Amino acid sequence: MSSNLIPKFFAVAAAILAAQCSGLQADDSAIGLSITNGVKKLQLPIVPGTDKFRILSTPSLDQAFTPETSGAIQGFEWSDLVQSGTGFYRVETISLTPADILPGVVLNRLAYGQTPDELERVRSIGGDAFIQEQLAPEGIEESLAIDKTIQPGGWQYITATGIATSADLYVYLTGVGDIFIDDLKLVEGSVAEQGTNLVKNGDFETALSTANWTVSTNLTDSALDGATVKSGASSLHIVSTSAGSSKTSSIWQTVPRVVVGKAYTLSYWFFPGATKPLADLRVRLSGGGIVSSPLSGRTRLEYGVALINDLRAWHIQRAVQSKRQLLEVLTQFLENHFVTQVTKSRDFFDRFYDDGTITDQLSTLLEFKENQKWRASLMNPACTFSNLLTISAESPAMIIYLDTVDSKGNAKNIANENYAREVLELFTMGVDNGYDQADITTLSRAWTGWSVDVLDATNEFNPLAPRSTNLITVSTNTSSSNLFGVWSFKYKSANHNTNSKTIFPSKTVPARFGAPYAGRSYELVIPARTPVAGLQDGYDVLAHLANLPFTQEFICVKLCRLLVHEGFETGYDFTDPNLSEEGQLIRTCMHAWEDNLPKGQMRKVLGAIFASDLFRSQRGAAQKVKTPLEYTVATFRALRSVNQDGTSTSEADASSIPTVLNRMGGMRLFDRAEPDGFTEAAPGWISAGTLAERVRFVQGVCMPTNMTGKADVGLNNLVNPVGLLKKKLPAADLLSAEKVANYLVDLFYPTEGRANLDIYARMVVRFLNTDDDGVTSKPLANLTVASSPYDIRIRGAVAMLLSQPRFQEQ
């Protein structure tokens, strides 16, 4: 070691660098040099996207700088033993290029985060190819198991695996109806029908008796059936007169030899009955150990027997699995922009129905239809904002949500202002952006009559059609609850205010918008109309609002907040020569909106955003924080590599996620009380309490199934990070803490740059080489890959990385 003396000829250092070519970033900050105990240290600059540092030195400024061959970099510090001689130092930061970061950016903006497979694929095809692919979802082939629907008629084979929490096996329907079931078996382990069948009389060849099955009173019409049979001489025809759930409302038995805590697999054949709506079967072992629901969530949604958590689970599962990721991102954006609330619909239906299950199903169906309409519209290459605005305005969920449903403008009635205000403030123009209170009051009268009612299915999209007269039970009861039909948009002309209406009187587009907008009059005169013709008032307003420059500005701002960063506002002076880059991007988007006909094509606007430097550079990358939905979905995706057989290394139990989203800041999908939708801005989501929930979530997801705490976020959220590593790393690397750390860090933070991640990678290496107490050294290399300690070590490291602040970002 050298002496403690500090040779003064080392005390000068400089970092002067010109950006000579792309990939090199200039930095004119002074680089701190210190010498202590014979070690010299350089503090390296902290610059976004730094992939590598290069240290150059020269003994004198009249000689060329040459790369340092000795010394080592750790994090943002270079150190070396003090040698003799004078020296000058220069530091080069070699950054990721925009092309390097684009895959990470697009997978965090056009998608719900990277999967290991997609990150490889997009790095290979390039970010732009991914953008083009995602802008045309109709060209992406997709058939997901979660979209499979079961049609009435024909035997279906069902299996389900889980952990027993009791030995009681229940069979019931969730409502009135009938189905057939046959060959019901339960075996230990995870392979159906392998091993001894434990169920008594599960083949339904002998009459049900308390020796095997106990039948509750709501199911006493059930009986063996010899006509619809899967095997043997008979099946069980289940006939239910009311919803089941427990021992007092099901066909059940206590299965001998079932041990609590062990895994079992259930299997059976199921034949959907003929009644409408489709009866929904449950076969369940224990409280929630194994729940088999043969109608997929999608089937229940299509047939209107789904509850809101079915819709949420399906919507979340699509976000995890779909290849049409941008379509899913935009569907959620529209769902949230044109926000509606399932509980408001349910409260509305409570006026007509006594059965809470029916009101749940009806209100869920409205949300599902809306949700599907966003997807269908976005699949159309020429989809415009006007199309989307019209879908929202005509949606029964919206008509109920913002109180147009009962609003009257006839006679002396004062129309409800709720929708009129929010359609301007939140859905089109933006707050106080070109309208005032008088406009709201006038506009509120245009919507009067827009209501909902039960119409015959063939009239679902005809708001002038009469109310259904098709009775469910033959009686004089013509109330809504006794009508066959569909709750639909219905125009009630008697409620309409028939006067002429002038909205935005004498208003012109302000100068700040510049050409071609500035100075245009945007007054809208609606003539006096007959009550029936008054339906047109609303459509006149929609057509007028859809392409106003204020609307263009506000919608482009919201899209940029979604896809670039949060720092966009309405109110730019587009004529200002010093207009910010954000303002310039909005202007570019507005021109893409205005200049292509028909106006307002979503793909044109999105294309303008994706082509912008703000989107593609470090100024876009990791500048946002994930919402709870994005965070949970991205967690599953980050570990999800799909195998040939369709299984994967990361499976979400989407039915458990709605609870998690609620804990993380009240993100109840399809049930937002306030019409502004969930925020895109970080301060609305990030607090100590919500971060604790986020950390608990990833820890719970990453736990193996038998660990205490796993149930907190759902026992069936199953990730297998060791399985992922086995697929992605050579076998020899699995015991190398460095190789594992580098793989994980690059996977989770793809736009950060390796140099900037150096400390994280070293931290993971230490984590992997440390025993469970966090202190004692116990190298990864000494473990066996197939062992539980190795599995736990990897799971712990993954959970630690996913709970770090950097993974909160996107």
Add this chain to the structure above:
Amino acid sequence: MKHINLITRRGFLDYSMRAGMAAALSSLVDIPLVARRALAANATNNLGRNGKKLLFIFLRGANDSLNSLVPIQDSAYNLANRPQILIPKDPSTDYSAIGACDNPISAAAADPTFGYGYGIRTGNGFAALHPSLKFLAPLYNSGDLAMIHRVAYPRQSRSHFDSQNYWENANPNNNVAKDGVFYRTIIESGLAQTNALTGVSIQSSLPLSLRGPNAAMTNLSDPTRYNLFGIPNTTAGNNKADIFLREGLSTPFPDKHNRELLGLQYQNLSQTLNIFAQLDFSEAGNTYTDSTPTDGDTAPYYLFPTTNAKNGGYAAHANNPNKYVVDTAAYGFFNSLKSASIVLNKTDAIIAGTSLDGFDTHSRQGGVTGNHANLQRRIGWAMYALRNYFSKYNDKVDWNNLVVITMSEFGRTSKENSDAGTDHAEAGAMFVAGGAVKGYGKAGVTTSVYGASPKDKVPWLDGQTGSMFGASKSYLKRAVDYRSVLGKIIRDHLGASDDQLTRIIPGYAVTGENLKTGGTSSKDGVSIMGELPIV
């Protein structure tokens, strides 16, 4: 280059974070610039150090204050304007009488809690309380309550979101200011640099009133879940997870839009886990009861109704729902209110609060009963419960050193719409409670109802062209600026200097706004009453 400054700032954060990890609960070393200035300018900074605390309840959605603090003597408060939601006059009551507030307790133990179905005379000669606010009466009569009507701000926004922001940033019509009025209060106190817990909210997200760039306030949505796991989930494994999580937090990174926010809030998480772990937020721990038999009943009620069994006299009267003190959907709110109270009472936090949602009653609002009435019951019982909790279970603060306020973004239209609801309008009402309040009967105060009387400095004008319809034919016109109410409390209760107040509420620095003394507002020419003698 731009990022250099930001890196410097990150440096500070990283440093203080490490210090925070090491020092666990308190005694951080570094002090942000804002606070340094505050400390330097105010060697004898009293703000936040005088033992006084504040609890806020934000009534989100805009409370129909005309049916809360009812102008029952106004001739235009009538069935023509409010056909389905009117709060009726008690035919046997002279509402012009001056004196104490009527207190309609249930005469017999078994009588319904809310059996009285008329406006409750406040005793100011003009205004009445919604009957569902009956539990405010005992507070008022012991001088612990001020009620202020016609509260708003110049150029009132009728957007929920903008108007909530203005109330919370105390900067009307300023959407740029992203820091909150309580945040700035705490920054000026200098306490954020020595205490991990200063301002706390118990709701789904940290409200703007407590947000700001230089220090983290704390928000918990469910205090009973505020702890972390580990893998493996053993004590040793938990330690390992914690050690590495904290190590990761102190890692420097280049600046991005949200990295300071994330850094501060993770730091706050790390520093407050241990503090909250020592408090009992459990349902089993909710044993707080009234000090005397409540409301004419035979036994004291639970203060925080979080289950049916703890909801008024329900359980004691054979599960009789007429003996509830609040509706059964209120339990979430009372859980949050209980947690906020425990935090104020048991920690060094000086400001805490929560929100009460559901006030956007565009349709089917209800009158004496119904949606709006249920919300009033929550407000009334909350105030009553807080008085008793902080009087009977006081630890770090007692009722006499506490002020509780309600805030709401605006009032609602004085005329009912076609859906038996009301739409967005202008001025609303605030309730200010606490032993520290100078209310009715204290030191010669003859009424602590403000802004709801023809005798006010800015008088309430009767009739169809009067105050109720003062703006745009159906909007209550402002007579009090909410900033005058907040300013009075922050200075005279929490201990801010006039100088500090100009930074906490920027309007106080603008002479023409007349927030302290009252007068004509330079912003829109409307006469306002200025500060009221509420504390």
